[in-house]
Amino acid sequence: MCGIVAYVGHREACPIIIKGLKRLEYRGYDSAGIALMNGDLNVYKKKGKVADLEAFISDKDVHGNIGMGHTRWATHGEPNDVNAHPHYSSSRNIAIIHNGIIENYAALKTLLISKGHTFQSETDSEVFINLIEDIRINNNCTLVEAVRLALHEVVGAYAIVVLSKDDPNQLVAARKGSPLVLGIGKGEYFLASDATPIIEYTNEVVYLKDYELAVIKDGELDIRSKEDIKQTPYIQHLELTLDSIEKGGYEHFMLKEIFEQPRSIMDSMRGRMIVESNHLMMGGIREFENKFANAERILIVACGTSWHAGLVAEYLIEDFARIPVEVEYASEFRYRNPIVRERDIVIAISQSGETADTLAAIELAKSKGATIFGICNVVGSSIARATDAGAYTHAGPEIGVASTKAFTAQVTVLTLISMIIGSKRGTLETSKLHQLMAELENIPAKVEQALALDEQIKRIAAQYQDATNFIYLGRGYNYPVALEGALKLKEISYIHAEGYPAAEMKHGPIALIDEQMPVVVIATKDSSYEKIVSNIQEVRARKGKVIAVVTEGDTTIPTMADHVIEVPETSEHLAPLLSVIPLQLLSYHIAVMRGCNVDQPRNLAKSVTVE
């Protein structure tokens, strides 16, 4: 995690860095700090948000045309002033900002202490900068050379920028595993974890590659490979607009993003499905259609909410295309010698396209010869660049840490893909396909109807805002929705919520149910409707409070449940796109009522770029 920004050029560096850090706060907000070169190498840092740092430096001299800043998501050492970045070396001659984790930091630290280095913080990053200093002194070499040699010693992931008192016009940057974008302006350069701090000033960017080392000195850019061979930078022109990353009148980004879903789902289908002409096509998949159709097995790797979208896809693909699907946590997949064969296809799902575990899983699957298909939201992200083919979800930037519109966009794209493969394989009848297409086209309007339940859901939220626990139950297509609903509540309200396939409740979780326990049951009309009605009875028999999400017009469940939320009728294959909406709203309102920071929940960060 963590966000980093650096600047060198003709303007004042500090305001550019502070503004950039605010854009990157979705990557972490435990502490923030800035280093500026103005005569001396000055570091200012503070526990808390970027705004706290801003207040802290308001009476300091922060002039200067070169500097770097960091917003932190704590991995080693708790969030406090000392552990905040930038970190000086022992001599205070050089300083570093670092995003990533150095795994062998403990051994390196022991070694450096024995050589006389001293440490202020508990971070792995401070070990990194002292290692660089130690090499520079011992080898009597340049800073750039010392950084290059240090990169050979560290194990782990990093994006770093290093400043030195002795080279006041120089930025040294490198990356492996963590993202780093370089912006090229007129006589000025920017470095950042993503392009948002940069686009205000320039559209010309270079995505640094793993193991590349970039040096900006006296207005000149020099990029070198691991082997110290000069690289010609591949400059890309970005289309990102500024207003797409603002709040637009809503109280929180999350609420804005929930209400954007009719449009974001539509955007995810746009150009890919035209119902009138029975046209169904996806650019990213076209040349891989045969591979998909002949796949022996499809493996889906993802984390968190994307993993839930993967579970929905498992049901869809197995139903429509009759190809066995296995959904894996990316973190588990990569460490267990998984079975991946050449005729297998691996689908990697990630909103940010930067999820470290998912990226590593992709590399592993690649090394075993599988075809890798990526589904991500951020254009030009690491996963988009690491895969053989893929499809963007086109949900637009998602800033709220708890994912909402990215989830429904992922499910939409995965629905299209499973329909395409099913149709290609002949396992999905044409008449059924056309029926599904027509129904899918209606989804944005039905999501709009579901969003109109906002006031009703707010009233329900008011009744349960003080609950300490929640259980979410669903069957079939609604089982992943139960998991996702629980995760949303957990993330932003800090209420311990847990999702379960409804029938599993009896194998343990039912012991938790008493009159204190709200149980959200997703019970829309589908093939397991009768079964889930029985599960509601079982919850009621233990006096649990039942909040049921049902299909419009249901007359049975309203006689049993404490609260009933009606969503429009749709095909059971598309149910997750509708039934998840009230659960997003429920979590949102409960979190707001509890006074939680909805867009930046504690301990979390938007994209998990460490393992």
Added chain:
Amino acid sequence: MCGIVAYVGHREACPIIIKGLKRLEYRGYDSAGIALMNGDLNVYKKKGKVADLEAFISDKDVHGNIGMGHTRWATHGEPNDVNAHPHYSSSRNIAIIHNGIIENYAALKTLLISKGHTFQSETDSEVFINLIEDIRINNNCTLVEAVRLALHEVVGAYAIVVLSKDDPNQLVAARKGSPLVLGIGKGEYFLASDATPIIEYTNEVVYLKDYELAVIKDGELDIRSKEDIKQTPYIQHLELTLDSIEKGGYEHFMLKEIFEQPRSIMDSMRGRMIVESNHLMMGGIREFENKFANAERILIVACGTSWHAGLVAEYLIEDFARIPVEVEYASEFRYRNPIVRERDIVIAISQSGETADTLAAIELAKSKGATIFGICNVVGSSIARATDAGAYTHAGPEIGVASTKAFTAQVTVLTLISMIIGSKRGTLETSKLHQLMAELENIPAKVEQALALDEQIKRIAAQYQDATNFIYLGRGYNYPVALEGALKLKEISYIHAEGYPAAEMKHGPIALIDEQMPVVVIATKDSSYEKIVSNIQEVRARKGKVIAVVTEGDTTIPTMADHVIEVPETSEHLAPLLSVIPLQLLSYHIAVMRGCNVDQPRNLAKSVTVE
């Protein structure tokens, strides 16, 4: 769920029924009741345990040589006196005990009300008995004929016994989906959900088949098929002994069963592995070895704790035999048109062998032509009888509702199976196989060492007995152990505990972590050790309390964790058999300290014989 007992013969029925119900309390203990024929048809029933019923009838006239009793696990209607079984018909001329769920009860109830029947309870069972009465009156037929016709009208699962005032020497019984055993004594007959209420009196039993109707009248037994064709009963001789179902000096069955694990794991290996002669063989698998070795895919279906054993098996089989494995919740599998092909093998895991969803999943997989392999603990159980082949776990009867020794026995048997397949396929090197066998043989002694930690774990339990939440983390082979540890705590202490693959913590659950949150991390030395050390750092950075299960001699984690529990070193493939032991003990002690009923936790039942 629910347990049923009935008796007709020359002895007093009541003491036999009460004693039998106590043996069946593992099947549910929400309420209990008894019906006796002595002049009139008398019903006595009470919310609570069988002991409460016993107190209630102490001043009643309970003489008589024919009767039936029921101990309930509530499905329709909360646990109270009225919803307790037996249930009279409206006229009070006939009465029923029922185990199972009638799915179309609502429609039938509406119909019967329109015909003048009245209802006292909210149960589906009372609908059943009134349906029988309605048919008897309308068709002017015998009770037996009315029951037979009623069975054609009900949808769902049942084991029933019916008594009638007009036929004072007759028991009518039937089953579909729920178990029913008939014991044959000298001039006396027994009916029960399993053999434990019967074995004290006779070893000769008949397992009733689905759709069979048994009538015992005037000392004669008559079993009929669905089509009313007389069946010749297949009488089996049981070997079960009485002392195997007693507590043996421990305070609770659960503790007894935890401490039995060195022996039960040994019993699960006995005769299957002889290390000196490198002999590895499993009766149940022998004739299926080729099928296993050539399997395209292995599907594992299970629920609850058995599902966790299935997850361990996924890692083992993929590691050793390189065959793709998919682990499914039985309840999800059966309702989603799963892909099952003829070269697939389905492994069904269930302690009781009666789990309704697992049984139904087996039937579905069978219908698709797959080979079904069962792993269960109860000899002669429905699953054992429904599968093509299988292996018993030989853990001995498990009475505590929270499964402990059955889990380790399942894992042991699954380890043996994956070693056999891996060896057969040549994917597991002989030298590694022999190493694993030697290591597996040492496991019972190492489990003994882990059990010696009991006092230390008790001290830790004392510190966290008032916690409201727990998180359990593990990676790789220890990920299913984290799930299982959380489930144990949830089941018996009613603390909301949740297990997660450690890396997923950052995708949401970490928001729950503050200084109140105990986090159990299973961090034994294995290939992902360094990664889980990072996860411990992340928890500490948020001030969570870390209880770590580590390998003996670990020097790193003790510097970080609040509590360290050391288990003996072993191969990472066998780690779950050791690392789960402290988690079982931790849950046990916390539950005891909270004053919970460890062996019979609220809302739960031992084997989940409804969906």
